[in-house]
Amino acid sequence: MPNQTTHQATTITIPYIAGDGIGAEIWQAAQPVIDAAVNKAYENQRHIEWLEVLAGEAAFEQTGEWLPQATIDTIKAQQYALKGPLTTPIGEGFRSLNVTLRQTLDLYACVRPVRYFTGVPSPLKQPEKTDMVIFRENTEDVYAGIEFAKDDDATQRLIQTLQADFAVKAIRFPKTAAIGIKPISLEGSQRLIAAAIEYAIAQKRPTVTLVHKGNIMKFTEGGFKNWGYQLAETTYAAQCFTMNQYNKIKAENGSKAAEAALASAKAAGKIVVNDVIADNFLQQILLYPEKFDVIATCNLNGDYISDALAAQVGGIGIAPGANINYDTGAAIFEATHGTAPDIAGLGKANPCSLLLSACMLLEHLNWPEAAAILTQAIEQALQSQHVTADFAQLMPEAVCLTTQAFGEHLLQLIHS
Numbered sequence: 001m002p003n004q005t006t007h008q009a010t011t012i013t014i015p016y017i018a019g020d021g022i023g024a025e026i027w028q029a030a031q032p033v034i035d036a037a038v039n040k041a042y043e044n045q046r047h048i049e050w051l052e053v054l055a056g057e058a059a060f061e062q063t064g065e066w067l068p069q070a071t072i073d074t075i076k077a078q079q080y081a082l083k084g085p086l087t088t089p090i091g092e093g094f095r096s097l098n099v100t101l102r103q104t105l106d107l108y109a110c111v112r113p114v115r116y117f118t119g120v121p122s123p124l125k126q127p128e129k130t131d132m133v134i135f136r137e138n139t140e141d142v143y144a145g146i147e148f149a150k151d152d153d154a155t156q157r158l159i160q161t162l163q164a165d166f167a168v169k170a171i172r173f174p175k176t177a178a179i180g181i182k183p184i185s186l187e188g189s190q191r192l193i194a195a196a197i198e199y200a201i202a203q204k205r206p207t208v209t210l211v212h213k214g215n216i217m218k219f220t221e222g223g224f225k226n227w228g229y230q231l232a233e234t235t236y237a238a239q240c241f242t243m244n245q246y247n248k249i250k251a252e253n254g255s256k257a258a259e260a261a262l263a264s265a266k267a268a269g270k271i272v273v274n275d276v277i278a279d280n281f282l283q284q285i286l287l288y289p290e291k292f293d294v295i296a297t298c299n300l301n302g303d304y305i306s307d308a309l310a311a312q313v314g315g316i317g318i319a320p321g322a323n324i325n326y327d328t329g330a331a332i333f334e335a336t337h338g339t340a341p342d343i344a345g346l347g348k349a350n351p352c353s354l355l356l357s358a359c360m361l362l363e364h365l366n367w368p369e370a371a372a373i374l375t376q377a378i379e380q381a382l383q384s385q386h387v388t389a390d391f392a393q394l395m396p397e398a399v400c401l402t403t404q405a406f407g408e409h410l411l412q413l414i415h416s
Contacts, residue, residue: 013049019084020056021339022349029351029407034358036414041369056086083334102138107323109195110136112306119383120314121394130289130312135196136302140188143299148179184220186227193228195326196296200271210275211297225275232273241265243274317390320356333361347402348389377413
């Protein structure tokens with residue numbers, strides 16, 4: 001199992017970033033609910049001390065910096081944090097504050113569980129079939145992308161070098177092209193895929209699917225797929241059976257032998273590691289979501305997949321997320337939605353993404369009883385249609401609650 005922090009201490013300190021836009025109000029609604037779940041689970045024997053650290057607009061207003069070094073140092077020291085949504089300053093040198101935090105702390109796994117909560121409006125007829133966990137690589141691909149702008153002298157020199165020294169002929173309009181380079185490495189891919197495999201083993205999830213565009217990008221995304229199979233067939237040979245192995249057996253001994261090998265592996269409790277091309281995967285999660293359990297994918301694919309799957313079960317308003325380094329134990333748990341400045345201060349924001357991310361944090365701390373109590377309260381509220389405005393507008397019989405009132409309703413459910 002990837003490194004998991006174990007805390008049996010009576011009090012632990014957790015840094016938090018309230019966030020921008022709706023961040024402050026979802027934090028104000030969520031924090032008492034998290035504390036109540038912990039207090040109930042451990043009969044007031046364990047407590048969280050919340051330590052505010054600054055990032056985003058609040059940091060800039062107080063320190064003149066969007067992401068102070070003190071914030072990074074505190075999170076490094078404590079090893080974990082809970083974070084609301086952050087805006088990205090325009091023209092300040094940041095591609096994204098979120099990305100900067102992930103890169104600086106080397107939080108290489110973006111982990112996004114996706115499941116359906118009864119009562120939540122969904123565009124699918126059977127949204128309950130969607131139950132999977134996405135492991136998205138968090139430090140390479142477009143997150144480490146190198147870009148060269150159109151009309152820049154450096155771009156023209158690069159294009160000329162590619163044409164002259166590497167016989168590149170595929171740039172159709174070289175005089176007006178911008179160029180992007182995305183790095184995907186063996187080490188970066190395999191540590192992410194290892195985390196996905198170990199999660200599947202620990203949680204008894206039967207499959208791990210490598211999602212890629214290797215049919216086109218053969219050495220980057222194709223490498224991701226190949227390195228994943230290589231890892232599963234060597235380091236995890238005792239725990240995994242791959243469809244790469246299945247295809248080799250089929251080619252050498254026929255379909256019956258391959259099917260027998262697959263059946264034997266399943267009977268022995270082995271994880272089946274397979275792969276799907278990204279565009280086909282986006283089709284299959286609509287038609288056959290029950291086929292998938294744990295997903296390991298490159299950064300850009302993971303971005304599309306995470307939001308698409310969240311939409312299938314009700315939207316990113318209830319989508320939790322974590323950014324984790326399973327080697328060091330460092331992790332930031334965060335609301336996966338944006339700052340929504342258009343509804344900030346109106347009491348319409350849904351705090352469930354932050355709350356469910358807090359559940360992931362509690363599980364990471366090995367406090368699963370508190371996570372279970374918090375999850376159950378959210379399940380009860382959604383099933384009884386006591387919801388915030390985003391869901392209420394889609395539920396004719398819903399009780400529409402403000403952000404703060406929704407938090408108070410959860411408190412009642414926890415204390416009942």
